[in-house]
Amino acid sequence: MIFDYEIFRLIWWAILGLVTIGFAISCGFDLGVAMLLPYLGDNENQRVIIIDIVSSTWIGSQVGLVLVVGVLFSAWPLAFSVTFSSLYFVLLLVLFAFLLRPLGIVYRRELSTLKWRQILDKVTFVGAMVATLFLGIALGNLFVGIPFHLENDMQIIYLGNIWGLLNPFGLLIGLLSVSLFIMQGAIFVQMKTEGIINKRAKKLALRFTILTLVIFALAGFLVSFMDGYHINSKVFTSGVSNPLLKTVRREPGLWLDNYGHFSKLWLIPFSTFICGYIVLILSRINRPVGAFIFSLIVTVTMLITAGCTLFPFLGPSNISLNSSLTVWDSSSSYKTLSIMFWMMVVLLPLILLYARWVYKVLCKRTLVEC
Amino acid sequence: MISDVVVELSQWQYLISVSVHFLFVPLTIGLSLILAIMESAYVLTGRDVYRDMTQFWGKIFGINFVMGITTGLTIAFQLGMNGAFFSHYVGDVFAAPLVFSGIIVFFMELTFVGLFFFGWKTLAKGQHLIITWLVALGSNFSLLWFLVANGWMQHPVGAEFNYETMRMELGSFTEVIFNFVAQVKFIHTLAAGYTTASSFVLAISSYYLLKGRDTAFSRRSYTIAAGFGLASMFVVIILGNESSYSVGQVQEAKFAAIEAEWLTEQPPAAFTVFGYPDQQEMVTHDEIQIPALLGLVGTHSFDTPVIGLTEIMEINHKRIFRGIKAYNLLQQLREGNKDESVINGFEEVKIDLGYGLLLKRYTDKVTDATSQQIALATKDSIPQVKVIFWAFRVMVMCGGIMLLVFIIATVSSSFHQRQNNWILRLCLYSLPLPWIASESGWVVSELGRQPWIIADVLPSFLGLSLLTEWDLTVSLLGYIIFYTILLCIALSLMMKAIKLGPSSLHRHRYHFEVDDGNLP
Numbered sequence: 001m002i003f004d005y006e007i008f009r010l011i012w013w014a015i016l017g018l019v020t021i022g023f024a025i026s027c028g029f030d031l032g033v034a035m036l037l038p039y040l041g042d043n044e045n046q047r048v049i050i051i052d053i054v055s056s057t058w059i060g061s062q063v064g065l066v067l068v069v070g071v072l073f074s075a076w077p078l079a080f081s082v083t084f085s086s087l088y089f090v091l092l093l094v095l096f097a098f099l100l101r102p103l104g105i106v107y108r109r110e111l112s113t114l115k116w117r118q119i120l121d122k123v124t125f126v127g128a129m130v131a132t133l134f135l136g137i138a139l140g141n142l143f144v145g146i147p148f149h150l151e152n153d154m155q156i157i158y159l160g161n162i163w164g165l166l167n168p169f170g171l172l173i174g175l176l177s178v179s180l181f182i183m184q185g186a187i188f189v190q191m192k193t194e195g196i197i198n199k200r201a202k203k204l205a206l207r208f209t210i211l212t213l214v215i216f217a218l219a220g221f222l223v224s225f226m227d228g229y230h231i232n233s234k235v236f237t238s239g240v241s242n243p244l245l246k247t248v249r250r251e252p253g254l255w256l257d258n259y260g261h262f263s264k265l266w267l268i269p270f271s272t273f274i275c276g277y278i279v280l281i282l283s284r285i286n287r288p289v290g291a292f293i294f295s296l297i298v299t300v301t302m303l304i305t306a307g308c309t310l311f312p313f314l315g316p317s318n319i320s321l322n323s324s325l326t327v328w329d330s331s332s333s334y335k336t337l338s339i340m341f342w343m344m345v346v347l348l349p350l351i352l353l354y355a356r357w358v359y360k361v362l363c364k365r366t367l368v369e370c
Numbered sequence: 371m372i373s374d375v376v377v378e379l380s381q382w383q384y385l386i387s388v389s390v391h392f393l394f395v396p397l398t399i400g401l402s403l404i405l406a407i408m409e410s411a412y413v414l415t416g417r418d419v420y421r422d423m424t425q426f427w428g429k430i431f432g433i434n435f436v437m438g439i440t441t442g443l444t445i446a447f448q449l450g451m452n453g454a455f456f457s458h459y460v461g462d463v464f465a466a467p468l469v470f471s472g473i474i475v476f477f478m479e480l481t482f483v484g485l486f487f488f489g490w491k492t493l494a495k496g497q498h499l500i501i502t503w504l505v506a507l508g509s510n511f512s513l514l515w516f517l518v519a520n521g522w523m524q525h526p527v528g529a530e531f532n533y534e535t536m537r538m539e540l541g542s543f544t545e546v547i548f549n550f551v552a553q554v555k556f557i558h559t560l561a562a563g564y565t566t567a568s569s570f571v572l573a574i575s576s577y578y579l580l581k582g583r584d585t586a587f588s589r590r591s592y593t594i595a596a597g598f599g600l601a602s603m604f605v606v607i608i609l610g611n612e613s614s615y616s617v618g619q620v621q622e623a624k625f626a627a628i629e630a631e632w633l634t635e636q637p638p639a640a641f642t643v644f645g646y647p648d649q650q651e652m653v654t655h656d657e658i659q660i661p662a663l664l665g666l667v668g669t670h671s672f673d674t675p676v677i678g679l680t681e682i683m684e685i686n687h688k689r690i691f692r693g694i695k696a697y698n699l700l701q702q703l704r705e706g707n708k709d710e711s712v713i714n715g716f717e718e719v720k721i722d723l724g725y726g727l728l729l730k731r732y733t734d735k736v737t738d739a740t741s742q743q744i745a746l747a748t749k750d751s752i753p754q755v756k757v758i759f760w761a762f763r764v765m766v767m768c769g770g771i772m773l774l775v776f777i778i779a780t781v782s783s784s785f786h787q788r789q790n791n792w793i794l795r796l797c798l799y800s801l802p803l804p805w806i807a808s809e810s811g812w813v814v815s816e817l818g819r820q821p822w823i824i825a826d827v828l829p830s831f832l833g834l835s836l837l838t839e840w841d842l843t844v845s846l847l848g849y850i851i852f853y854t855i856l857l858c859i860a861l862s863l864m865m866k867a868i869k870l871g872p873s874s875l876h877r878h879r880y881h882f883e884v885d886d887g888n889l890p
Contacts, residue, residue, distance in 0.1 A: 062439060063476070069446045074468050077461020077537070084450025084457075085835035092845050095447045099852050102436055107859055110866065152704050154536040156454050157836060240534045332462045333532075333539045340469045347473050 005238035006328075008337040012075035013327050017307050019067045024303060025184075025296045027061030030054050032185020034104065034128035035178070037121055040189060040200050044114060047121060051105060053192050058105050062098065074340060078241065078330035079314040082156055083138075086146045086315075089162040090134045097131035100124075132181050133174040140173030141165055142310060143223060143255065145318025150244060159319050169222060176215040180302070183208040184295050187279070191288035205283045205291070213276045216302060220269060223309060228254025229316040235328060243329040248321040255309050265308050272301040371734055377831045379842035380452055383849060387448055389809055390853050391441040394434045394860075395513070396808055399560065400567025400602075401431040402509040406502045407594060413499050418877075423591055424502070425490070426872045427571060430864060432487065437860050444849075456823055456833030462539045463529045464519050467547055471515035475508050482508065510560060517559060521552025523824050524815070525620045531720055531827070533703045538827065551620060554613045555815075561605035562811070565772060566804035568599025572779060573801035574868055576794040583881035587872050592789075592797075596779035603773045610769070611667065617818075618668035618676070621825060623751075624818035626679045627758045629664055630654045634678040638665025644763075647755040652680060679752050686751040690744055692719050693726025697736045724827045725751070731831055753820040761810040761817070768807035775800045 041047035072080045104124030147160035186205035232247045275297045282291035312327040412420030528545025529538045572595040578588035618625045630647040641664035645657030699716040732743040823830040873880040
């Protein structure tokens, strides 16, 4: 079975999507719980309960972020270097926020005074809020376009500033991710606790589910009117990875182009609303496990919607249109993409099987007790 | 053209984040193996004290592990944020090794670290031992990609420049993975990690023994650390020697800088033990030399000369001219001139393209460079001798002292029940040595490669993102503040764990819990 360059590019685009989704659903509730800490826990006891909920999962989310960065760097090196250097301060804040995360969760129990613990809880709250908000802003800016220019020798010139990245649409997507993660976190707490914390979480879950759906609808409405991007010249899907060989045009409404060609794509954003509605119902009738699963599906469909809207763009430039990066011209070489793919095909199932075996043979009791 | 301030600030930022990362990584790697050894002793002998040892040193391992992952995240981000052109230039080469070791490490290390900490009660002895060994194996592998990448930057094999994409592209995956510079580096660094962890365990155990607390626990830790440390130290020295041989083969400028060899000598060259290298005048003042030693170590022969820096600069001067030609042809290719003669001409001189790029520091129009600019670039083409010369000697000296300490510790622990206080103090006070050695080894390796980020291919300043001085000042301040907080917390956690000692395991038989914690 031999794939050509085009297929491999599509596969690696899908893998990038998968790890991003993986990160969003493993990290989302984790960050959400941290953002809810001041609102759910009145006293020290309650806060300890809430922090315990995420104390074993937070490191996984840290690694999830490394995975996203790793796949972006490996399969889309140019997109990695352009987005990371252009979104400099946005990502710097995300990074600092992630550096703070171990403090609130691991270091907290080492402190004996209540005062310091309260300060750390504020740090945890601010850290989670900043990380979520700015990850959302980074995503939102991909729709607006990043003000970069590629020179003939591929040096990346950034022509914007930090304030330009804090544009209304970017901020809206930032708010969307905050609201989405809080929704996940609230439902997760609802699932894991009883009594007063459970009641508070349920109330917040209902509110933030509605807020999430409203912001999502508003963002969708804006996207259909704002400037979108489109490749004007002939597209060589298996061509060499040089973004400077094409021309790009920008017009209002172009982001809906993909939906015009494949009307079935409308099912994806549509299903977000349906699942959101189910979340509301399940959370309301105290079925938090089901609600949590559907809240994850909401996250997944939202990200797929974003991916399908942007496709084939990875990082459009709003200053030098033709420098925009697409799936067809900013990937690694054919050889690298294929080696990485076959390595994954061979190694991943082997390792998954063996990890499963080890868990099954060695750790059945541990898992039961957990 | 990139400003000097931006270059300077970027380098400081990189220096800070990598050296902080490397405070934790060697200890994590070494401790993981020591834990596996201790637990093996537990399973073989069935004595509880070995289990307690594994758990107590496991706590320290845990703190370092978390810090290693957190500071590693920074490096991943900085790669794209601060080294944008570099990551574009090398992404294709580093990708496959990254995915390869990523998959292995991810599933070996991370899947099992949790079980190592929480599986003590529920797993059978042998089962938990398997987990511990898997954690150790994964920790060791986690270094593989880092050093494959670094080895490739020192000796870029298995890749070729592609003018259409303006980057290095993978030619042969196996050549990149089995790059002998990377292999030697990998084992040298692993063994350095083992010695770091051994020194650490040795020093802390000596501290307990000096205080006369938890002697049964400490003496066993002491013995394991001394023996394991001695064995690893030998590997470090053998591979270090091998490493300098490989440097002598592929990185003549770095090798000459380490030895402050300004002029090519009659082989076999003498080894300069001590002296003050002077980059301006290109001489070393007050040098003390051992005849013939350098030639033997660096070339493994009596008649191969060690090339001096003056001669290297002359060669580089010629390569810069060819580099200008390559750059000129590259410009034509980028503008769409796909003439047979241009392509062939470029293929002929593209090996020197990097030397043409050195001029970008002084002029945007490489093809119109003046002879003065070329002279400046030539001067830049060798590393800063003084720093490398001294860093290398500091590393070797620390290594020598550590070897001595390990020998004394091993001998004393195998002949005496109770160690002399001066030996214990010696072990305690030599605690910082492995860190000084690994950080200065890192300085030799990184600064010795200058002016290149990829040897002979891409100059360091060109790999940087085009940020403003303001951007970098703000982020550098941010890093300093956040890293200070992190370091303080990591240190205070470690100090707390060490002060409590094995009593933190709540076994009700150690110091602070019973009188002196001295088990029969």
